[in-house]
Amino acid sequence: MNPHRAPMNPALTREMKSLLGAANVLDQTEDLMLYEYDGSVEKARPDLVVFPHTTEEVARSVKAAARHGVPVVGRGAGTGLSGGALARGGGVMIVFARMNRILELDKENCRAVVQPGVVNLDLTRAVEDAGLFFAPDPSSAKSCTIGGNVAENAGGPHTLAYGVTSTHVAALELVLPDGEIVRVGSRHGDAPGYDLCGLFVGSEGTLALVTEITVKLSRKAEAVKTLLAIFETIDDASQAVVEITARGITPAACEMLDGWTLQVVEDYIHAGFPRNSGAVLLIEVEGLREAVEGQAAAIAEVCRSRRAREVRLAKDERERDLLWKGRKNAFGALGRLSPSNYVLDGVIPRSKLPQALQRIRGIGEHFGFSIGNIFHAGDGNLHPIVLYDPRNEAQFKNAMAASQEIIRACVELGGALTGEHGVGMEKNELMTLLFSEADFALMRRVHDAMNPDSSLNPGKIFPLSKGCGEIRIKKKTEDAKA
Amino acid sequence: MTVTANLGARLGEAVGAEHVVCTPEELATYAIDGVVPGAIVRPVSAEGAIEAVRFAGAERLGLVPLGSRSKCEMGITPSRYDIALDMTGLREVAHYDPGDMTLSVDAGMPLRELEIFLKRYGQFLPLAVPCFESTTAGGSIASGIDSSLRMQYGGARDFLIGAEFVDGTGQLCRSGGRVVKNVTGYDLHKLLIGSLGTLGAITRVNFRTFPLAAISGGHVAGFVNCEGAITYRKSVEKAGLTLANLEMLSPETSRMIHAILQREELSVPALEGKNWLVYGSYEGSEAIVKRMSGDLEKIAKAAGASDGETLKPAADESLGGMLREAYEWMRWGAPATVISRLALPEVTAEILTKLSRLAESEGLRGAVLSRAMGIVYLAAFAEEESETALAALARVATGAKTLAVAKNGHATLLHAPTEMKTQLARAAVSGIDVAFQQRVKLAFDPSAIFAPGRVVGGL
Numbered sequence: 042m043n044p045h046r047a048p049m050n051p052a053l054t055r056e057m058k059s060l061l062g063a064a065n066v067l068d069q070t071e072d073l074m075l076y077e078y079d080g081s082v083e084k085a086r087p088d089l090v091v092f093p094h095t096t097e098e099v100a101r102s103v104k105a106a107a108r109h110g111v112p113v114v115g116r117g118a119g120t121g122l123s124g125g126a127l128a129r130g131g132g133v134m135i136v137f138a139r140m141n142r143i144l145e146l147d148k149e150n151c152r153a154v155v156q157p158g159v160v161n162l163d164l165t166r167a168v169e170d171a172g173l174f175f176a177p178d179p180s181s182a183k184s185c186t187i188g189g190n191v192a193e194n195a196g197g198p199h200t201l202a203y204g205v206t207s208t209h210v211a212a213l214e215l216v217l218p219d220g221e222i223v224r225v226g227s228r229h230g231d232a233p234g235y236d237l238c239g240l241f242v243g244s245e246g247t248l249a250l251v252t253e254i255t256v257k258l259s260r261k262a263e264a265v266k267t268l269l270a271i272f273e274t275i276d277d278a279s280q281a282v283v284e285i286t287a288r289g290i291t292p293a294a295c296e297m298l299d300g301w302t303l304q305v306v307e308d309y310i311h312a313g314f315p316r317n318s319g320a321v322l323l324i325e326v327e328g329l330r331e332a333v334e335g336q337a338a339a340i341a342e343v344c345r346s347r348r349a350r351e352v353r354l355a356k357d358e359r360e361r362d363l364l365w366k367g368r369k370n371a372f373g374a375l376g377r378l379s380p381s382n383y384v385l386d387g388v389i390p391r392s393k394l395p396q397a398l399q400r401i402r403g404i405g406e407h408f409g410f411s412i413g414n415i416f417h418a419g420d421g422n423l424h425p426i427v428l429y430d431p432r433n434e435a436q437f438k439n440a441m442a443a444s445q446e447i448i449r450a451c452v453e454l455g456g457a458l459t460g461e462h463g464v465g466m467e468k469n470e471l472m473t474l475l476f477s478e479a480d481f482a483l484m485r486r487v488h489d490a491m492n493p494d495s496s497l498n499p500g501k502i503f504p505l506s507k508g509c510g511e512i513r514i515k516k517k518t519e520d521a522k523a
Numbered sequence: 524m525t526v527t528a529n530l531g532a533r534l535g536e537a538v539g540a541e542h543v544v545c546t547p548e549e550l551a552t553y554a555i556d557g558v559v560p561g562a563i564v565r566p567v568s569a570e571g572a573i574e575a576v577r578f579a580g581a582e583r584l585g586l587v588p589l590g591s592r593s594k595c596e597m598g599i600t601p602s603r604y605d606i607a608l609d610m611t612g613l614r615e616v617a618h619y620d621p622g623d624m625t626l627s628v629d630a631g632m633p634l635r636e637l638e639i640f641l642k643r644y645g646q647f648l649p650l651a652v653p654c655f656e657s658t659t660a661g662g663s664i665a666s667g668i669d670s671s672l673r674m675q676y677g678g679a680r681d682f683l684i685g686a687e688f689v690d691g692t693g694q695l696c697r698s699g700g701r702v703v704k705n706v707t708g709y710d711l712h713k714l715l716i717g718s719l720g721t722l723g724a725i726t727r728v729n730f731r732t733f734p735l736a737a738i739s740g741g742h743v744a745g746f747v748n749c750e751g752a753i754t755y756r757k758s759v760e761k762a763g764l765t766l767a768n769l770e771m772l773s774p775e776t777s778r779m780i781h782a783i784l785q786r787e788e789l790s791v792p793a794l795e796g797k798n799w800l801v802y803g804s805y806e807g808s809e810a811i812v813k814r815m816s817g818d819l820e821k822i823a824k825a826a827g828a829s830d831g832e833t834l835k836p837a838a839d840e841s842l843g844g845m846l847r848e849a850y851e852w853m854r855w856g857a858p859a860t861v862i863s864r865l866a867l868p869e870v871t872a873e874i875l876t877k878l879s880r881l882a883e884s885e886g887l888r889g890a891v892l893s894r895a896m897g898i899v900y901l902a903a904f905a906e907e908e909s910e911t912a913l914a915a916l917a918r919v920a921t922g923a924k925t926l927a928v929a930k931n932g933h934a935t936l937l938h939a940p941t942e943m944k945t946q947l948a949r950a951a952v953s954g955i956d957v958a959f960q961q962r963v964k965l966a967f968d969p970s971a972i973f974a975p976g977r978v979v980g981g982l
Contacts, residue, residue, distance in 0.1 A: 231866035239713030289734025479694035
């Protein structure tokens, strides 16, 4: 299934080398293979990879591709988990890795202007001396780019309190599929006319390429407390989350790791997680000292009332960092158990957490998988992890089928398909579970208003089939160029 | 026969005669900038709204969706206004899960009613917008006017999690959902914020709700000049205190609020002086409120405040309410008034002083209110509606815009005498790529039936 595939034209390769310099163009198969993956289970190889340094170079590259009728896809660090940065239709991949300059820091007014290839954590490092930080903190913060964060509207543990990427974007510079350069939003974040920033953030590179981002910086809180609540059962832990939310306590982060996952993580990271529990909650509260004291006490009380075996408070910065290291590297730790894993991303109303986890457990049992759960419990953003061996086709198919059931369960519980990973080419066929024909018709008109020929990131977000919606079940090499 | 001949009768056939009103008296109350519609449709369901939109589409009529009409004068006069689609008949809470802190409510639900409803569960919606007593949930989203609690809770973009609306093809569309974190599909609901009814008729909005704080407090510090007040405000911002709002009032703004409160036999003594004032409000536990009050006092002294006081609860509530309602009382502050809303990357003493002097130099009263997050309101008041006075008001509005643009910001005209408004608003098309915005407008509303021309640039 490769609806937009166009054969690569040698003339376009020559033109790109002339535009950007040969050192900024890859056209050899062994090089292109490095760009056929991202963090998802998907695979699709581009025909040409280019590395522009400026907005003008992006615009010229896009125009050249358009002249040759070749699709274009943007890519940051390729850490995405829904295939958003894969060249599903082949064509030219524009990699923003070399547009990685912080163009301006206005610490006084909490603003920064960055190129899309700036790594998420590098921005925080550049402003932390002024007590500031860039709030979106996906697990891949050390390597993912801010351009990618914008495309996917990335989240992270602390977006529970601070909001996802769209909250922190004030303005964008964009290159449209015809090479036109436009600006939306404004530095102060309150532009006249429609809120186009709100539209482009999270549009997964299907409307325009982002070439410059003005972000809002947040101020570090004066006090932070990190709690680890240990439960005998995952049901107790999820009931505690429901009660924390219902009591109106909003922690900065509220993460859950189930007992099975914890053992694996602890063996790998030695973060101090218990090896014999049902689940833990890693909860952080931030703010004024007085607020933090009160919130931490209230959370501890809720956890104990929900039969927490122990509520531990991180003694110091070192212990806190270790706990977070365990959380953020948990997916990597699971790689020790299985050749591959599939990290799902579904979202449910927070009050439905216990039911959702029961459904996931049942689905795992039905398909014969151990399904781990490491997720943002505070905002109902689930990340079930299915371990499988991609070389075993039957197992792969079962893993995909189990995953589809889990996402369906999220929707049935009143939730949505994705909380932070995006739709991409992973869930586009499932979009019909949530949206009607009228919804699609409008989304399509908005898409076509910006990207009329679907030359930009084709085959993403919108369902390609007329069927009832399924995660694509395919052989690993389907879609990729032979 | 004009295209609107027998409009009421034909509409009645389409949507049910009981939902259509055409009496001149009623029609007059739906006028926007003096333009009176040909008919009013009052649906009681989304289906009713759909029928009205389909009718307008088929007949190529101009339709303006409306809530309580409290802020109709925002935006430019519609170029075509045949049907007023009054959404106040849709006013149910469609879904509320207190434990989940999410709410789905019909567009016509008044915010005051919603406040009372949520209070029972110890929650609230931080949409503290003017005309709060009458404004509806859908109308406040469409108006896009800023909430005075934006500093702590953000704007509508940060807690509007989904919406349902009728698009220009007469289809009921949905965007977002009822979960607090969601990146499924395009965030089309965010485009509705500030769209002034030009993209669709909002039928339902979904919000994230917030816990009501145990108690709240307010502090006012006075400064003999604007520079001192700015220094103080910046110090407070850098101190990392969690404030619900932090607003600067010019002496005239304080005087006007004081006069209104006095008429209502309420008193906030701090407003009596002739200083620039900075009001900070905060909420939380008793310990937090005490701490905030103490810290603000100390920072104010260090910044050279001439006076400062922690407000008594009643005074705090009065002042907070007046600041939320600034747009409302400013527009009725004189026989002829202009209100400009500036959005600036950085608010400096130089800018605020220049804004204050703009009105003064024209012999007019001028009030400045500098909100958190770079929002500044400038109101100029003329005591008569003479040509000379109107010309002076126009120069103030133009001056405010020029200043905003020079400082890399922009200014929106929120209120002005009608003739002047249209003229000034047309001249105000800068800092906006109209052709690009038009693509969005036409995607939502291909036949351009919704409130044509209401948004800057003729969208």
